[in-house]
Amino acid sequence: MIELSGVTKVFNPGRPDEVPAVAAGDLRVGAGEFVSLIGPSGCGKSTLLRLIADLLPPTAGTVTVAGKPAAQARKERRYGMVFQKAGLFDWRTVRRNVELPLELRGTGRSERRARAQEMLELVGLSDFAGHYPAQLSGGMQQRVSIARALADAPPLLLMDEPFGALDEMTRERLQGELLRICAATGTTVVFVTHSIDEAVFLSGRVVVMSARPGRVTEVVEIPLGERNEAVRQAPEFFEAVTEVRRALRAPKSEEAPEAAESPKNTSVPAQLEAS
Amino acid sequence: MRRALGSLALAAAAAGVWELYKWLGSDDGTTVAGVRILPRADDLSMPHLWTVLARLGDPELTGGDPIWQVLLRACLTTLGIVAVGFAAGALVGLVLAVLMERFRFAERGLLPYVVLSQTVPLVALAPLISGWGGTIMPQWATVSVIAAYLAFFPVAVGLLRGLQSPPPEAVELMRSYSAGWWHTLVKLRLPAATPFLFPALRLAGAAAVVGAVVGEISTGTKGGIGRLVIEYSREATTDPAKVYTAMLGAVLLGLAVTGLLVGAQRLFARGVAT
Numbered sequence: 001m002i003e004l005s006g007v008t009k010v011f012n013p014g015r016p017d018e019v020p021a022v023a024a025g026d027l028r029v030g031a032g033e034f035v036s037l038i039g040p041s042g043c044g045k046s047t048l049l050r051l052i053a054d055l056l057p058p059t060a061g062t063v064t065v066a067g068k069p070a071a072q073a074r075k076e077r078r079y080g081m082v083f084q085k086a087g088l089f090d091w092r093t094v095r096r097n098v099e100l101p102l103e104l105r106g107t108g109r110s111e112r113r114a115r116a117q118e119m120l121e122l123v124g125l126s127d128f129a130g131h132y133p134a135q136l137s138g139g140m141q142q143r144v145s146i147a148r149a150l151a152d153a154p155p156l157l158l159m160d161e162p163f164g165a166l167d168e169m170t171r172e173r174l175q176g177e178l179l180r181i182c183a184a185t186g187t188t189v190v191f192v193t194h195s196i197d198e199a200v201f202l203s204g205r206v207v208v209m210s211a212r213p214g215r216v217t218e219v220v221e222i223p224l225g226e227r228n229e230a231v232r233q234a235p236e237f238f239e240a241v242t243e244v245r246r247a248l249r250a251p252k253s254e255e256a257p258e259a260a261e262s263p264k265n266t267s268v269p270a271q272l273e274a275s
Numbered sequence: 276m277r278r279a280l281g282s283l284a285l286a287a288a289a290a291g292v293w294e295l296y297k298w299l300g301s302d303d304g305t306t307v308a309g310v311r312i313l314p315r316a317d318d319l320s321m322p323h324l325w326t327v328l329a330r331l332g333d334p335e336l337t338g339g340d341p342i343w344q345v346l347l348r349a350c351l352t353t354l355g356i357v358a359v360g361f362a363a364g365a366l367v368g369l370v371l372a373v374l375m376e377r378f379r380f381a382e383r384g385l386l387p388y389v390v391l392s393q394t395v396p397l398v399a400l401a402p403l404i405s406g407w408g409g410t411i412m413p414q415w416a417t418v419s420v421i422a423a424y425l426a427f428f429p430v431a432v433g434l435l436r437g438l439q440s441p442p443p444e445a446v447e448l449m450r451s452y453s454a455g456w457w458h459t460l461v462k463l464r465l466p467a468a469t470p471f472l473f474p475a476l477r478l479a480g481a482a483a484v485v486g487a488v489v490g491e492i493s494t495g496t497k498g499g500i501g502r503l504v505i506e507y508s509r510e511a512t513t514d515p516a517k518v519y520t521a522m523l524g525a526v527l528l529g530l531a532v533t534g535l536l537v538g539a540q541r542l543f544a545r546g547v548a549t
Contacts, residue, residue, distance in 0.1 A: 084444075085444050087448055100462065
């Protein structure tokens with residue numbers, strides 16, 4: 001579904017404020033996979049997501065989405081995007097927010113209605129179709145935003161810390177719902193998070209990144225099988241969490257030893273990253 | 276209802292202050308160290324309010340129409356001029372705001388001139404614009420041009436802020452749908468700008484009224500309320516109440532324009548809500 005090879009992103013190249021954000025990223029994500037990107041803040045995980053989404057052009061390397069260059073995939077709307085802030089349009093009702101991608105595609109009114117209704121049922125908000133975003137809680141807004149992203153029936157969902165601003169209970173409930181929705185629709189997901197628990201619970205694979213320049217240091221397989229609330233208490237879950245935590249703290253690979261960076265990587269308490 | 280009562284109470288209080296000062300104040304005004312700090316309270320400077328109201332019913336000139344009719348006609352004439360000027364100004368403001376949002380260089384290049392335009396004394400421009408009257412446009416339209424010149428500014432500046440108000444996620448979202456500039460403008464930027472647009476339009480309405488009144492005076496256009504203010508003020512020494520009737524007309528015109536814009540905003544809000 002996604003293939004990144006040798007992808008590099010440098011902001012403001014050739015200027016004094018040049019920032020190498022992502023270095024030589026290689027990543028493959030298969031269809032139907034749920035992959036999380038995790039790393040300390042500023043490690044370029046959001047940048048990597050935006051490279052996949054073609055919201056940013058790579059400085060070097062190629063990004064392929066669904067067998068096409070990322071730019072073409074964006075033009076063909078092969079993915080839906082969910083941000084940390086729900087980013088709903090205040091002046092539109094919930095239903096009309098979900099209809100937005102269909103509207104831009106030129107879908108007819110009645111079909112739009114039906115599709116939006118279907119999506120709102122999927123996220124359990126069909127009773128709130130006529131409400132305005134300001135009347136909903138943060139968790140509900142984020143569910144609307146997921147419904148909006150899925151309205152176009154894209155094969156790929158790109159999520160940038162979608163539950164980062166929610167409280168723990170809401171967040172866990174939405175994680176369960178997201179897995180259910182993705183299983184029902186067969187959507188591939190790339191999920192950026194800074195929570196180890198969240199990454200482990202949701203993903204088949206967790207891609208661990210390190211900062212400045214952001215690079216993939218390790219990919220951790222999560223052999224947990226079917227996810228349900230019981231998994232959160234399973235010993236295998238905690239083993240996987242420990243494994244990801246170890247990968248996050250691990251010193252960088254030999255080709256880029258940065259003495260100044262390594263103490264930071266090892267000294268950041270895992271609780272901080274998970275919070 | 277409550278607000279209407281409040282406004283009436285405020286108007287009554289203002290009338291009370293006027294009459295109270297007239298009763299207490301010195302006819303010659305109060306002078307401190309050779310500077311008059313309070314106005315004269317004699318009938319010539321501050322006629323009784325009832326004299327002003329009574330004057331409304333009397334003929335403008337001996338044998339002519341009563342003043343209120345003359346004022347009403349003048350106000351309607353000016354209202355038409357204001358409407359044209361307001362519409363043209365709002366349109367120019369809209370185009371400028373959209374241009375400045377679309378092209379960063381346009382914002383950098385145009386915005387200083389937009390601000391500068393408002394510092395040019397209107398009176399200096401009036402003769403130039405007045406010269407267009409009767410040739411490329413009717414005389415009244417030159418007044419509209421001056422009204423538009425004042426009205427476009429708040430719209431251009433306010434709408435630009437509004438168009439730039441969507442957060443980066445919203446803009447990225449539209450990009451992720453590969454929505455072009457036009458769709459992003461129509462579906463995102465313009466709706467997001469409406470909370471900025473209506474206050475700007477109200478400012479533009481007030482500016483258009485001021486522009487029309489001043490424009491009528493400085494271009495010498497006949498038939499409007501601004502012209503009446505000037506004409507009547509020549510009779511200030513013989514018929515002081517008459518000057519105030521014209522001012523009253525100008526004030527009511529401003530209120531009417533503001534009221535119309537508030538009404539339009541309500542209608543719009545209702546249209547969006549349904």
